[in-house]
Amino acid sequence: MSRLPSRRALLTGASAAAAAAVLGGCDRLGNAEWFRRTLKTGEDANLFVQRLLLTDRTLAPEYAEADISPWFKPNGTEDPPDRDYKALAKGRFAKYHLQVDGLVEAPFRLSLAELRKLPARTQITRHDCVEGWSAIGKWTGVPLADLLKRAKLKPEGRYVVFHCADTMDQGEDNGGADTAEDGGSDETIPAGNANPAMTKQSGGGESRKDSGGQQASDDTAASGGSPVRYYESIDLVDAFHPQTILAYDMNDKALPVSNGAPLRLRVERNLGYKHAKYVMRIEVVESFAHLGDGKGGYWEDQGYAWYAGI
Numbered sequence: 001m002s003r004l005p006s007r008r009a010l011l012t013g014a015s016a017a018a019a020a021a022v023l024g025g026c027d028r029l030g031n032a033e034w035f036r037r038t039l040k041t042g043e044d045a046n047l048f049v050q051r052l053l054l055t056d057r058t059l060a061p062e063y064a065e066a067d068i069s070p071w072f073k074p075n076g077t078e079d080p081p082d083r084d085y086k087a088l089a090k091g092r093f094a095k096y097h098l099q100v101d102g103l104v105e106a107p108f109r110l111s112l113a114e115l116r117k118l119p120a121r122t123q124i125t126r127h128d129c130v131e132g133w134s135a136i137g138k139w140t141g142v143p144l145a146d147l148l149k150r151a152k153l154k155p156e157g158r159y160v161v162f163h164c165a166d167t168m169d170q171g172e173d174n175g176g177a178d179t180a181e182d183g184g185s186d187e188t189i190p191a192g193n194a195n196p197a198m199t200k201q202s203g204g205g206e207s208r209k210d211s212g213g214q215q216a217s218d219d220t221a222a223s224g225g226s227p228v229r230y231y232e233s234i235d236l237v238d239a240f241h242p243q244t245i246l247a248y249d250m251n252d253k254a255l256p257v258s259n260g261a262p263l264r265l266r267v268e269r270n271l272g273y274k275h276a277k278y279v280m281r282i283e284v285v286e287s288f289a290h291l292g293d294g295k296g297g298y299w300e301d302q303g304y305a306w307y308a309g310i
Contacts, residue, residue, distance in 0.1 A: 060243055060268035063124045068251060069135040072127070074258035080166035080278055082227070088165075093262040098246075102161070102284035105152035112248065112262050118142050121245050128310055129272040139266050141247035145240045147282065153236075157284040160239045161291065162265055164230040165278035168298055232276040232297040233288065233306075234267055243268040246279060271308035273299050 080086070088096050093112045101107035110118075122140040148160070238244055246263045248255055255261040260277025267274050274297075288294045293301040300306045 058269075060125055063126065063136050065124065065138070067136050068124060068138055072135045072137045072250065072259060073129075073133060074256070075129065075131070075133075075272075077166040077230070077277065078258040080257075082165055082167050082229075085165040085278065089257055089261070096262050098263060098279065099281040100147055100151045101281070103154040103157035103286060104148075104284050105154060107151060115142050115246070115263070116248060118146065121242070123243055123245070123266070123268070125243070125266070125268045127272055127275070130304075130308070138251045139245065139247040140249035140252075141245040141263070141266065143242065144244045144246060144265075144282075145242070147246070148239060148284070151284070153284055156286045157236070159233045159235055159285050159288070159296070161231060161233045161283040161285055161288075161296075162276040162279050163281040163283060164232075164276050165280050166230050167227040168230050169228040228292070228298075230276065230278070230298045231291060232265070232274055232299075233285075233291075234270070234274065238267050238269065241267070241269065269309055271310055273297075273304060274308050 096112045097109040098112075098115060099107075099109050119142075120140055121143050122138065124136060124138045126134055126136045128134045144160070234244070244265070244267045247266050248261075248263055250256065250259055255264060260279075263279040264277040265275050265279060285291075288296045292298065295301050296306045297304070
């Protein structure tokens, strides 16, 4: 299978491709809903060129069993300290439920056992971290498209947000987890960052929202703030891509806690920090305004690009 263009190559050719698209009329792009949304939100040239050159179903390279890495680095969060998560893990996630809601007609909850009974996809793919390392793993899980179809998206739904169990910051005293992983994300939290979930209220006051958009009480905020949990988002093109799955198995075994149990997102045409671990809730939204700093993800709130296509 031929390899996809590298991110660097796409960025290098962005201006030329954009000019060619304009000169050629590009009626197909002009009529596409995702393209109109891209123009409205001002997304970067990388997203423009990826969508121009690749079809919605162009696959990331897949590999053979012999190519699987002997060790898949569990970078960042390896064991979320959150009490509720630890209770679920202790019970081997028997009481875990994935919530799917937001701008959908039919919200629902599914246990891990119920998710395992749904039609599954297995793929062997390479994970590329923004830090520069890569690893090949075998993933089995539920296609995200199947869950979204079951939920019946409302017309105004534009993005899919993944709310995760791992705490990244704990109010003003930074008492939460110290690192993230490719969702918990494969990065180390830069020292000294302001709380990304801080939002301004009228009158100049401040309140905090957790990654699910839940606002803390004044007393909670005053005593250190509500926890800021990892969250990430993708658009509907990536959400409905056949290789985008919620993986519960890695290398033919139940996903380890260090790699994101019970569920982690695999969005194979994106860099590692988009691959959210410890997924607890999926929310379909029209915008990111109610989440963190409104940029679509924990690391995006720290300055990372929202679109991380490779």
